[in-house]
Amino acid sequence: MTALEILRRLLRDQELTARYDEVAALLRDADQDTLRRCGTVLARLDADEISEHHPALPVLTVAVTGSTTLGPLAAPLHAELARHGFVPGVRFGGYRQYQIELRDPTNPVFEAAPDLTLCLLDADEVFTGLATPWTVADVQRSLDELAVNLTGLADAYARDHAGLLVFNTIPLVRRWAAQVVDHRSKALLGATWREFNARLLRLATERTGVVVLDSEPLLAETGPLADVRLAGYTGVRLGEQYLAGYAREIGHLARAIRGRTSKCLVLDLDGTVWGGTLAEDGQDGLHVSDGPHGEAHHAFQLAARQLGSQGPLLAVCSKNDQVPVHRALTELTELGVTEADLVAVIANWQPKSDNLTQLAKQLNIGVDSLVFVDDSASERGMVRAALPEVPTIAVDADEPAWHVHRLLADGWFTTLEVTDEDRVRGERYRTERQRLEFREHTDSLFDYLAGLGTTVSLHRVADADIGRVAQLTQRTNQFNLTTVRLDAAAVRRLVDGEDTDVLVVRCADRFGGHGTVGAMFTRWVGSTLVVDNVVLSCRVLARGVESACLREVLVAARRAGADAVVGAFRSTAKNHMVADFYADHGFTARAPQEPDGAVHFEHTLDIEPEPVPHVGVDADISWQVREEVAVR
Amino acid sequence: MSVDEFVRLVSDESGMSLEADDLTTDLDALAGWDSVYLLKLLSALEAAGGNGLPVLKLLESRTLGEIHELVAG
Numbered sequence: 008m009t010a011l012e013i014l015r016r017l018l019r020d021q022e023l024t025a026r027y028d029e030v031a032a033l034l035r036d037a038d039q040d041t042l043r044r045c046g047t048v049l050a051r052l053d054a055d056e057i058s059e060h061h062p063a064l065p066v067l068t069v070a071v072t073g074s075t076t077l078g079p080l081a082a083p084l085h086a087e088l089a090r091h092g093f094v095p096g097v098r099f100g101g102y103r104q105y106q107i108e109l110r111d112p113t114n115p116v117f118e119a120a121p122d123l124t125l126c127l128l129d130a131d132e133v134f135t136g137l138a139t140p141w142t143v144a145d146v147q148r149s150l151d152e153l154a155v156n157l158t159g160l161a162d163a164y165a166r167d168h169a170g171l172l173v174f175n176t177i178p179l180v181r182r183w184a185a186q187v188v189d190h191r192s193k194a195l196l197g198a199t200w201r202e203f204n205a206r207l208l209r210l211a212t213e214r215t216g217v218v219v220l221d222s223e224p225l226l227a228e229t230g231p232l233a234d235v236r237l238a239g240y241t242g243v244r245l246g247e248q249y250l251a252g253y254a255r256e257i258g259h260l261a262r263a264i265r266g267r268t269s270k271c272l273v274l275d276l277d278g279t280v281w282g283g284t285l286a287e288d289g290q291d292g293l294h295v296s297d298g299p300h301g302e303a304h305h306a307f308q309l310a311a312r313q314l315g316s317q318g319p320l321l322a323v324c325s326k327n328d329q330v331p332v333h334r335a336l337t338e339l340t341e342l343g344v345t346e347a348d349l350v351a352v353i354a355n356w357q358p359k360s361d362n363l364t365q366l367a368k369q370l371n372i373g374v375d376s377l378v379f380v381d382d383s384a385s386e387r388g389m390v391r392a393a394l395p396e397v398p399t400i401a402v403d404a405d406e407p408a409w410h411v412h413r414l415l416a417d418g419w420f421t422t423l424e425v426t427d428e429d430r431v432r433g434e435r436y437r438t439e440r441q442r443l444e445f446r447e448h449t450d451s452l453f454d455y456l457a458g459l460g461t462t463v464s465l466h467r468v469a470d471a472d473i474g475r476v477a478q479l480t481q482r483t484n485q486f487n488l489t490t491v492r493l494d495a496a497a498v499r500r501l502v503d504g505e506d507t508d509v510l511v512v513r514c515a516d517r518f519g520g521h522g523t524v525g526a527m528f529t530r531w532v533g534s535t536l537v538v539d540n541v542v543l544s545c546r547v548l549a550r551g552v553e554s555a556c557l558r559e560v561l562v563a564a565r566r567a568g569a570d571a572v573v574g575a576f577r578s579t580a581k582n583h584m585v586a587d588f589y590a591d592h593g594f595t596a597r598a599p600q601e602p603d604g605a606v607h608f609e610h611t612l613d614i615e616p617e618p619v620p621h622v623g624v625d626a627d628i629s630w631q632v633r634e635e636v637a638v639r
Numbered sequence: 640m641s642v643d644e645f646v647r648l649v650s651d652e653s654g655m656s657l658e659a660d661d662l663t664t665d666l667d668a669l670a671g672w673d674s675v676y677l678l679k680l681l682s683a684l685e686a687a688g689g690n691g692l693p694v695l696k697l698l699e700s701r702t703l704g705e706i707h708e709l710v711a712g
Contacts, residue, residue: 011651019656047679048654051671078675236694237678247682 034090046086054096067093068119072100073127076242087258109160112167129244150203175220176204215495225252259418269419270376276325278382278404296341303407308343318429322351329354350436360393460517462623468509484581486543506531536564538574555619559626565612567630577605652679662704
């Protein structure tokens with residue numbers, strides 16, 4: 008039975024809402040047609056009812072507004088969000104109402120406090136306001152007005168809403184462009200139009216709450232922007248194919264803001280990284296970079312490496328013997344991705360699903376943070392069956408020119424911002440490989456920790472750290488006490504706040520620096536210091552870093568004359584490892600649970616906690632309880 | 640395109656469970672019908688080989704039966 012048939016049967020039997028948790032796996036590898044049709048079915052469901060059945064599934068709220076008919080976005084948007092395991096809470100605004108809607112925070116489209124607000128723009132917004140006959144100078148004036156207008160809307164939106172605002176660059180369509188007859192004016196129109204789109208794109212580079220999707224690369228893939236007849240009769244000026252590509256981008260944006268950006272790209276070798284089979288063709292018989300066959304694979308190697316330079320880790324998982332793989336990866340100098348780019352090379356005959364599970368464990372990331380590429384349908388099928396949470400990318404060994412396209416068809420590694428930390432992440436994990444080997448040669452955990460020579464620094468956040476701190480709140484799932492995701496603007500507000508502080512955690516050891524690995528969010532309430540959240544990267548866990556940081560906060564609060572430190576913990580599907588964090592550090596739970604699901608723990612600061620062994624600390628976080636508070 | 644094939648295609652595109660009887664029901668009276676489905680139906684009909692359908696007429700149709708007649712020619 009196809010995915011669509013299954014969905015329709017479930018809908019007919021009124022079971023689809025109750026079994027919504029099975030939909031993501033059904034849609035993961037569906038083609039565009041299936042997604043569109045399944046999306047139509049899914050758009051009929053009630054988000055609140057789904058949430059009642061599946062309280063653990065994350066809800067993603069979206070407000071849709073814009074200058075064109077919006078209804079056709081419903082199906083692809085519901086399909087893409089469902090595909091990523093979200094419960095889509097989508098509300099649509101009216102036709103061409105975005106100017107009013109975006110300025111009115113009480114508009115019903117914003118009732119659910121949207122995580123994302125999508126403002127779909129098309130060329131008629133510029134041209135239909137012009138009196139005919141018009142000139143290119145008129146278009147230029149209209150574009151200038153629109154640019155100013157959209158900037159104002161973005162600012163108004165940012166004041167009223169916490170979610171991201173998403174614009175798209177406006178494609179110039181021939182229906183309007185070809186009404187200009189002379190080439191000089193055509194060129195001027197084209198240049199003016201691009202200047203407007205460039206201005207729009209700059210909104211996203213200058214503001215933290217705005218994302219602008221570039222329509223041009225999207226359109227080059229999807230083909231016609233709209234059906235002329237539907238555009239003419241029904242105002243559908245952004246058509247099905249464009250919206251399918253658009254919705255796919257939105258799905259990955261949703262993953263990014265919920266800290267679910269994939270973290271590691273796992274590559275098969277034979278037929279994927281190179282053409283041919285190492286065990287049969289021999290190292291010298293492989294298609295690595297020469298000729299049509301080799302060039303196609305080389306483009307894929309370079310694309311993987313390019314992704315790897317911006318944060319995603321690269322690993323290899325191949326059914327081969329280890330020695331020839333190691334030899335090939337080191338000796339084939341023309342390879343675009345070499346052993347030095349990889350955080351792990353797994354070459355054995357174990358099931359790949361077992362290898363992937365172990366790899367995730369070794370890298371200290373969730374198995375759902377892996378993305379797996381393989382040309383073998385059976386390998387992909389077995390991984391899907393055992394690990395349905397791992398996205399698999401199908402490449403075809405007989406047509407490797409598609410490899411890059413397939414790799415990039417989904418934006419699994421989409422993120423809001425790449426930080427310096429991302430650029431060196433691979434290097435840090437490769438150093439971690441040395442640490443793991445080192446650990447195997449040490450007799451006890453005590454010796455291991457003593458030998459590591461960990462040092463921690465804890466300071467108030469500086470301007471340069473704000474992006475990285477926001478990213479830590481977005482990416483960290485396991486060591487995240489309350490899982491409050493913040494963007495850079497929200498971190499800035501806490502930094503500027505009179506009673507709030509953001510402390511940044513850096514860490515190093517004898518193998519090198521780990522960089523900025525964590526953050527603590529504190530708030531004074533009277534003479535009590537509340538720790539609203541603590542986030543820590545998983546690569547520095549289990550070595551006392553978290554204990555050392557908490558101790559510094561306790562000591563500083565005590566010296567400031569605080570009467571207690573209160574820490575908040577809110578349970579999620581992924582942060583159970585820190586459920587006892589406060590209890591383990593001398594805090595007692597305070598009943599009852601807060602309305603937002605948080606549990607508060609209290610430390611009365613009677614004695615100063617002992618320093619943590621094996622961790623050197625450099626901290627500068629002194630506080631002073633304000634006098635009027637101390638007097639009271 | 641036979642009535643059965645047409646009903647199946649409309650069902651696929653709309654996610655509704657339709658019967659041949661529904662072809663004579665006014666679209667406004669068809670429970671669960673959304674005007675967006677007409678747009679989807681057009682793409683699907685053309686993809687199924689009916690290129691150059693009279694779209695204006697299709698949009699003005701009051702029942703699925705009228706649309707089927709347009710397709711069947």
